[in-house]
Amino acid sequence: MYQLDVSNAFLHGDLDADIYMKQPPGFVNSATSNLVCKLRKSLYGLKQALRQWFNKLTGFLQSQGFGFIIGNNDSAIQSLLRQLQSHFDLKQLGQISLFLGIQVTQSNSGYFLSQHHYASKLLRDAGYADCKSAPTPAVPNRKNITSSSQPFADPTLYRKLAGSLQYLSITRPDIAFATNQVCQHMQNPSDLDFKALKRILRYIKGTIDHGLPITKGPLELLTYTDADWAADTSDRKSISGYCTFLGWTLLTWTVKKHVTVAKSSTEAEYRSLSAATSEVIWLRRLAEELGIPQPSPTTIYCDNTSAIAIAKNPVFHNRTKHIEIDYHFIRQHINTKAIQLQHIASKDQLADILTKAFTVSRFTELHSKLTIRSAND
Structure with missing residues (x-):
């Protein structure tokens, strides 16, 4: 390269x-x-x-x-x-060795992408170069109580650090959810919001050399999708997360807060499934242009049986008419054999790490399955 x-x-x-x-x-x-x-x-x-x-x-x-x-x-x-x-x-x-702050290390097995230098500079600029590390980037079950917290004294600093974390997540999907959470409060950050941001910095301190490998392997696309219904307690909007692998290489990932409130967990999961389907269709077309055709339907793993049942059911019920466009969109691509849906147990759902915070043991398990690792491993 x-x-x-x-x-x-x-x-x-x-x-x-x-x-x-x-x-x-x-x-x-x-x-x-x-x-x-x-x-x-x-x-x-x-x-x-x-x-x-x-x-x-x-x-x-x-x-x-x-x-x-x-x-x-x-x-x-x-x-x-x-x-x-x-x-x-x-x-x-x-x-190639360094591109826009992304370090590229080549080996016999492929490439390794990291932002070690960028992360180090971020910690120095924030005054956290010598801070104590944290085992996870977010505290589980943190309630949204920003309204009762004091406004943060330096909003400009908060926005600068939050923006830097966004760029760091290019090679660090493990901080994508936590970064998405702190970036939702850039307009009026509170002391609690800055505390959540500091948690991410402390996590980066302990994993500063982590990044993403690009390895040789199968050239088949595979996607995981998940949603956390009514996750934001301030407006009860849901969080979607999905990620796609090309063989053993993590290719894309997304964390997004829904624009409107979902009426059920099934609706939230279905919206996430629809967004993941759009991503898959685009990636299939890109792979085709790059000479990597996908002859078989791309499997999308979802842990919500109701959402899968709606997608496969030819009878459209009144109770799901508010997701009619998503319904027809997904069914169209199932019928053309561009995608196929498969149920997966929640414990095996890799996209979980993109929708919520976890305990140390669960986070570590998902972290490794996303292939994020140290440059020395």
């Missing part, structure tokens, strides 16, 4: 509209100070800059027959790199 850097990438973009700017300070023509400059090329700071650079690069790659910058023919890839260098001011950085 090669890493490249294009110098002044945004300056390569071609503008497809007339854009004007004021004469920049230090370069104002005193004789024509009332005039403005018409841009002939893209500049950093333009709203269009990112899109125009993307169009420029995409257009070039497509002209070379590429849909993705990926392949298993090393000579063809090297040829592409030479052509890229002839069109852009390009630096070849060799095998």
Whole structure:
């Protein structure tokens, strides 16, 4: 896996509209100070800059027959790199090792992704570099009593740390649920909210070298989905969580609070199942484009028998009409054999770790099953 850097990438973009700017300070023509400059090329700071650079690069790659910058023919890839260098001011950085704060370690078994340096900086900036570690990122059965807690004295600090935790969860799905919880209170954080945030920092302290492995194995997609009904005691909205594996590699994961209140646990589980189905359909299409077709239906594991029964039942009942769109969406993909639903015992439901906090023993069990581990393991 090669890493490249294009110098002044945004300056390569071609503008497809007339854009004007004021004469920049230090370069104002005193004789024509009332005039403005018409841009002939893209500049950093333009709203269009990112899109125009993307169009420029995409257009070039497509002209070379590429849909993705990926392949298993090393000579063809090297040829592409030479052509890229002839069109852009390009630096070849060799095998990937660090990308946007994500460390990539290569071994005979695959890759290992971690954010050790980023996590260390986060702890230093927060003043927790020498804090005592915590065994889990969240306390089980924590009640939402923010309204009775004092407002946190430094909301800006809270938002900065919460945002950093969001970025850290790119390689740390084990903190995804806890981070989602603290990020819901960024507008008006309380002392209790900051206490929950500190718990995550203390957990990171003890697991700072943990990350995700990308290993060789089967190329079949597999998804787990779960929901915690009426989990938020402040508004009784549910939490959905689902994760997808490609063989033994954890590929995607999501934690999301529902927009509306579910009337039953079955409805909450069904909404989570619908969202997971959308993710699976997208991943199947992406895998097909990457030359990894999925000939068999993708199995989605759900621990709610009622939700599975509704999806498989051709008779639509009035008591479930409020989830009619989700119902038809899931049934359509069952009928086309894009997915298949399978019941799983709650104790084996890996997506549980994305919807609620657990005791140390249960959290440790789910943590290992998500393949999160230390770089030294």
